[in-house]
Amino acid sequence: MxxxxxxxxxxxxxxxxxxxxxxxxxxxxxxxxxxxxxxxxxxxxxxxxxxxxxxxxxxxxxxxxxxxxxxxxxxxxxxxxxxxxxxxxxxxxxxxxxxxxxxxxxxxxxxxPSRLTARDAMAIGTAGYTAMLCIMALEKAGARPEQGPVLVTGASGGVGSFAVALLARKGFEVVASTGKLDERDYLKALGAREVIDRAELSQPGKPLARERWAAAVDTVGSHTLVNVCAAMRYGGLVAACGMAQGLDFPASVAPFILRGVHLIGVDSVMCPRDTRVRAWERLAAEVDGPxxxxxxxxxxxxxxxxxxxxxxxxxxxxxxxxxxx
Ligand code: NDP
Missing domain, CATH: 3.90.180.10 (Medium-chain alcohol dehydrogenases, catalytic domain)
Incomplete structure (x- = not known):
């Protein structure tokens, strides 16, 4: 072979x-x-x-x-x-x-899933499935579109692209953070309301920043995840699944103990079978060929x-x- x-x-x-x-x-x-x-x-x-x-x-x-x-x-x-x-x-x-x-x-x-071809399923792959796991985790923790904007980091990547599209299709106001500002039209076509430069998030920042996001999907880790947590609104929900910037997390506890921010880890590799099956059923229902x-x-x-x-x-x-x- x-x-x-x-x-x-x-x-x-x-x-x-x-x-x-x-x-x-x-x-x-x-x-x-x-x-x-x-x-x-x-x-x-x-x-x-x-x-x-x-x-x-x-x-x-x-x-x-x-x-x-x-x-x-x-x-x-x-x-x-x-x-x-x-x-x-x-x-x-x-x-x-x-x-x-x-x-x-x-x-x-x-x-x-019967609604997907093998070709469709592999356009989704682990990236789309992980984006869905992040969204399911946020929803389980109580995230709803009317609470405010949701940030997606690493937005032009595989997980990020699906997170932007799936959240937008559920009615969330999605803000996409990217290092590829020339992909603004792509991200808007996926459903992003706003596109920001990832440089705003990638450097060491303050323990607490202006409250901006009601929820977030982070695929980047490191200083970016720290800055995301620092700018969550009171009670905000962060699903963290990636480390494209780094595995480190040089954070302060301030967002967690002063604003009740929830940081939710998402793993696709050992995820239990019933959760996988639910994630793929939702993907089959919520994505389409275009x-x-x-x-x-x-x-x-x-x-x-x-x-x-x-x-x-x-x-x-x-x-x-x-x-x-
Ligand atoms: P991609 O390579 O498709 O996307 C990663 C994106 O991260 C890039 O497109 C870029 O987006 C951004 N990025 C890359 N380098 C940096 C950097 N130095 N600083 C800040 N942002 C950067 O990867 P995937 O979408 O497949 O995976 C994303 C992350 O999620 C990876 O770390 C991967 O290991 C992890 N992952 C974890 C899973 C789990 O089970 N927990 C499952 C799947 C993935 P942009 O240019 O738009 O900023």
Whole structure:
């Protein structure tokens, strides 16, 4: 089978497109023919070696797949079933989806929602699913459109683009923070009411700032998340899922103890199955073809390594879907 393989011979990190014997696939009770995968920030970290994503070598990256079951000894799946996978350490410690074939634990799979094609599902991928998890977390904590503006950071990225579009479709007034001000029209087309320069948020700031946001989705971390928390309105809700600026959080407790700000962590990788299924059901109901075409571009397996470099250099907007078969 054709796949991207990451290896570290004599300590020298390398990723390449290659052919691997299917006998080398890891153990698992379901074998899937991958139709589409995606390229996320995490995959780009893994492929370029710029972040400690890969836990063992050699590794096939790829945290997302949509495809067709070839073989299964799992009670829930039979050959020809269409399935979806996001996370569970696939592409990090278990061979992943940037490959023609993937062998997995069937407990990690969910059926592809009937309203989505494999191609649509991978335009959404982990980014869209994580954006939905953030929105579900904010709603569960009580966020409502009439409370005031919602900030989305890293707005032109995969998670950010979906967060902007899905929040706007629910009637929220969305303010998009971006380093790509030339993507203003794209962000407005997704539904952003206002676009701000991320430079306003990325430097060390004060523990408390003018109260601006009722809620926020942060994909950036570091000083940006600190400044987001500092500018929340009283009782404001922040869903934090990313670290594009950094994993650090050099914050003061002031927003939490003086303004009752809630900081809610969002994880897609180990997220329980029933929450995943609900998130994907909502995605299937709330996205449409034109939105997916606006957000996603499509590449082949042969273009993955170069595109991973573009992601790390911050040159791309939206999502990257990878056509496998
Ligand atoms: P993308 O690369 O598509 O988007 C990241 C965006 O962050 C960029 O487009 C850019 O947006 C902004 N950005 C990049 N570098 C910086 C920087 N130095 N300072 C400030 N902003 C920056 O990534 P994804 O959308 O796929 O993922 C976003 C983040 O969320 C990543 O950190 C990823 O690891 C994390 N993530 C976490 C998940 C979880 O389960 N918790 C699941 C999925 C993703 P702009 O130019 O518009 O400012």
């Amino acid at each position: 054709k796949c991207i393989l990451i290896d570290k011979p004599e300590g020298h990190y390398q990723s390449h497109l290659t052919e691997v014997d299917e006998a080398s696939l890891p153990s698992g009770n379901v074998t899937v023919q991958v139709h589409y995968s995606t390229l996320n920030y995490k995959d780009a970290l893994a492929i370029t070696g710029q972040g400690p994503v890969v836990r063992s070598f050699p590794m096939v990256p790829g945290i997302d797949l949509a495809g067709r079951v070839i073989e299964s000894s799992h009670p829930a799946y039979r050959p020809d079933d269409l399935v979806l996978l996001n996370g569970w350490g696939v592409g990090e410690k278990h061979w992943g989806a940037l490959a023609e074939t993937c062998r997995l634990d069937g407990d990690w799979l969910i059926p592809l 939105l997916l075409e606006t957000i996603a571009r499509e590449i082949t397996l042969a273009e993955v390594i170069e595109t991973a470099g573009d992601i790390m250099a911050g040159r791309l907007r939206g999502r990257v879907r990878v056509k496998i078969a």
